[in-house]
Amino acid sequence: MAQIRVTQLHKAFAEFTAVQDSTFTVRDGEFFCLLGPSGCGKTTTLRMIAGLELPTSGQIFLDDDDVSFKRASERDIAFVFQMFALYPHMNVRENIAFPLVSQGLPRAEIDHRVQEAARTLQITGLLDASVSGLSSGDRQRVALGRAIVRKPLAFLMDEPLGALDAEFREVMCRELRALHDRLNATTVYVTHDQTEAMSMADTIAVMNKGLIEQLGAPMDVYERPASVFVADFIGSPSMNFLPFETTIAAGAQAVNVSGATLGMPELRENVEMRKLLYGVRPEHVSFDDNSSLRGEVLGSEYLGTSQVVTVALSSGTTLRAKVDADVPATRGDQVGLRFNASAVSLFDQASGRALRTARDDAASYQRPRGYGAQHG
């Protein structure tokens, strides 16, 4: 297993810039997730690490070895494709053995390693089956088998669960993480599904339009989003944003948003007059009839233990509150709203950047662009 270091990685396809100046390090044995909407450059980044695309500029190191322009076959990295890419003209055993055959290992050794991989994944019974008859979960396991049998320096996975049914995805999520822990394998995992990323990753890199917006542990990314994009992308339902315009000084603990005074964590920087966004997650919104901030209930989605209530403020902004299912909320009700001030984020509307507040004092995440190569 190895550490993967990516510095200033840049990739352009003709006019289109897929990845811009990406710099990050995946520690040895880490489960690293590249998360973002489709077209954000996460798969391109992964393919460059694998050697299936060559970078326009920048460098990729496997431990201390600069592999930026080496062929895929010379990198000793395993890649799991979304479509599994099992060779249909070979059976399960031959598929798993395929990477070993290229190394010219003796037959007995190949058989032994294939057996071992099959045992790890509990597919020994399928070894002589044809891949075309397998269920998608078993195909996924065979694809993983082909990856682990070689004992590569790192695993790269491109949305490996994207082709699975929702219920099965959860099972495979747990299996993948357990497999990772057992092999202690450096893994780079690409997904657009935030729950997959949140539940499996040690570190998440949130990408948007070719840029890494934030790099941090799942908790950092969720609780201290570095930008409006991250705040909006992570979390379901996503964060509420209340626009306002003001000048505030470091040390402030409240702002005035459309007539109501709203609390927030102590601000750590001075802000001149400009448009800002007050961001609060739905679970930090509660109903309080004494509050001066009032709105009208537009509707509610019942989720069992909780419900998501959509409320229209007098300013026209709608926001969503995740409250207990037994809180009365019928369409047309007038409610007062209260926010959990310590869990609020402020953003600069123009740049999307988060303002520094007391919440960041203990943060271990790095801000976009200006961050260093180390983390964690």
Next chain:
Amino acid sequence: MEGYCNLFTTRSRQTEEYIRTLPPATSACDSLARKNSMVVVSRSNYLPRFLNSLIIAVGSTLLPVGLGVMAAYAFSRFKVPLKDDLLFFILSTRMMPPIAVAIPIYLMYRELGLSDTRLGMILLYSAVNVSLAVWLLKGFIDEIPREYEEAAMVDGYTRLQAFRKVVLPQATTGIVATAIFCLIFAWNEYAFAVLLTSGTAQTAPPFIPIIIGEGGQDWPAVAAGTTLFLIPILVFTVLLRKHLLRGITFGAVRK
């Protein structure tokens, strides 16, 4: 029966007295001929012509399919400069009837010493077949997901090895279909065969209709020759029907 005898032999008419002096007939054809006051003089040219047909047809199938599969792979996977124009150019070679260029080719072949040679015929038919092969195979290779080769390349294989071990086996259906088309064209081709071959490299199609028997065209022999001529294509197609029927990726990739 008489047709087949006439097809494989040449005979000459003799007098009854002469035939009676001959030793007893050694073959069925011989005795059949003697009933018609003839004797078998020698074997006919049918077998060598048939063999020419086989060699030329197989050659002008293997060569364009081999070239075509590589060209198609390149067109399908790589950034080729002027790709669309090149593909159109390849297609455009099929746009005029080949016989329109018969005279220049005849003159060219005479100059190059390729007239009436098997190599010349193979080259000519290959030139016609290769455009078909490139276009057909490109379609089949486009259907094979790139992930297969990429997986193989990540697994430690070079692109050429990945092509051989992963792409080719999956393109079998396409290769077989293309090969059958190429073979049928080269096997049946008549116009150029008449024009460019006369002796050593003559194929069966120009030979069969000119089998002359007693009193003009020997229809039984022509029928026999034609029937035999159908068999190889039939056998080839039947042998490969399994590949023709098989789906292309048969479900290993979920789309």
